[in-house]
Amino acid sequence: MEYAIEISGLTKKFGNFVAVDNLDLRVKVGEIFGFLGPNGAGKTTTIRMMCGLMRQTKGSIKIYGYSIPEERNELIKITGYMAQRFSLYEDLSVYENMEFFGKLYGLNGKNLENRILELLEFLDLKDVRRRLAGRLSGGMKQRLALGVALIHRPKLLVLDEPTAGVDPPIRRAFWEYLRGLNKEGTTILVTTHYMDEAENCDRIGLMNRGRLIAEGTPKELKRRVFGGDIVEVVLHGYVQEGTLEGVANLKELAYRDGDTVLRVVLKDASRELPALLRRIDGMGLKIISAEPINVTLEEVFIELVTGRIEKVAL
Ligand SMILES: Nc1ncnc2c1ncn2[C@@H]1O[C@H](COP(=O)(O)OP(=O)(O)O)[C@@H](O)[C@H]1O
Ligand SMILES: [Mg+2]
Structure with missing residues (x-):
């Protein structure tokens, strides 16, 4: 299969307000796709529809060929989702949080235990496995949230602003994990405000006021915007x-x-x-x-969003 995500004509209206406006988007299997755009652009709304958490007003969504929301049950098995405001159980330990979410995904016994140990190792959380989630540092909480999203070995990982408000060294470390996962074959769709992070993506889609205004590799976008x-x-x-x-x-x-x-x-x-x-x-x-x-992506982004260039030819 070539595409992990195929979205066409996707629209979401809240009353008269169009939050997502006729969006077409494709993410290839094996890519890190950066979903960028200012606050209120419609990124989270798009992701929520993609994950079957909110029904679209119009348009089609296919995730690994499954139609959303109709085949949402299949989607859950292959997708890991880290929400913008993820709530871990603060009064459960690191291990217990993973165990809890693993069981929700139908894992149990030795299988679940092995998977948790593997993730604790990968995410450097082994030493704090008995610590309550509420007592973790910001960076550790974020890694635990990632661990929970990965518990069932998803093919597609969807992350909504996973690094918002996190210090630069921790953000860099977090991206190391993402790159590691991607190398092992996980397709990743990630939203971020940080342009330096977007440089890590294979391709970027820039959203503004519900529309995709540009799409391409970081290099392509820079060249297109500045000619x-x-x-x-x-x-x-x-x-x-x-x-x-x-x-x-x-x-x-x-x-x-x-x-x-x-x-x-x-x-x-x-x-x-x-x-x-x-x-x-x-x-x-x-x-x-x-x-x-x-040229930084930030400059590209400003050129595009301030409307000096209306739409970049795709
Ligand atoms: N449940 C909702 N009801 C009404 N308006 C909403 C709802 N969810 C989001 N919106 C609006 O839709 C727009 C897009 O929001 P969102 O998808 O959260 O943007 P982003 O994630 O890009 O910051 C915003 O103007 C927001 O206020
Ligand atoms: Mg958002």
């Missing part, structure tokens, strides 16, 4: 904008300490930069430096 790679070229002295017309695709021109700073868009900097520098040099301008700019 290519961006290179910063510093020229000696004061060079007027008109001088470079037709020579370079200028995105920005500014002056710094009496020098001229250009931001130039090239379709593929590694191929086109030398020729551009030769052209500039040929005009008798003195090049001080030329460096590719590492």
Whole structure:
């Protein structure tokens, strides 16, 4: 099977308000798919429909070929879901929480025990297995929530803002676990606010006001939004904008300490930069430096969401 998730025309209305608007989305088996977008974009609503927790107003959802919500019982067996606000049982221990959720999934006896031990090991929770969940640190709680979502060895893991409000080192560590799971074959759909995390994803879907406004690999998105790679070229002295017309695709021109700073868009900097520098040099301008700019996904996201670019061709 090629797609773990196939969504088409998915719509959710709350009264007159359209929270999810005719959404088409496909996630391939084996991918880490990052589902991004500002607060209120409709990410959680989409996930809740995908997991059969809320019925769609319109549209079709297939998870590993199962139609949702009709075949929700099949879905539960193959999907692990970590909700935005996950509630562990604070007065149960780490082990007991896993045991409790494992039994809900129909695991028991030696099978369940072995699975719990395996997860405690994987998530570095072995030493705190008897500690009450309510007494765990933030990072440990988050790992326990992940452990609970993984108890039945799901093929698809759905995580709704698993790292919200967590410190950067813990977020990085959490992503190590996600990458480890993904290497072993788990397909992952994850929402996040943190653009640095989104760089870890194979593909990203950017949602705004209920719609998917862009989709692609991080690299593709950057190139599409800016029309290519961006290179910063510093020229000696004061060079007027008109001088470079037709020579370079200028995105920005500014002056710094009496020098001229250009931001130039090239379709593929590694191929086109030398020729551009030769052209500039040929005009008798003195090049001080030329460096590719590492555009962050945050910048891509701002360009897209502020509506400067209405819709990126998919
Ligand atoms: N049960 C509900 N009733 C009415 N409006 C809702 C409900 N759930 C979500 N919404 C609204 O739908 C929009 C999308 O919310 P949500 O899916 O939670 O966004 P996100 O997860 O991207 O922040 C928001 O404007 C939110 O207020
Ligand atoms: Mg949400």
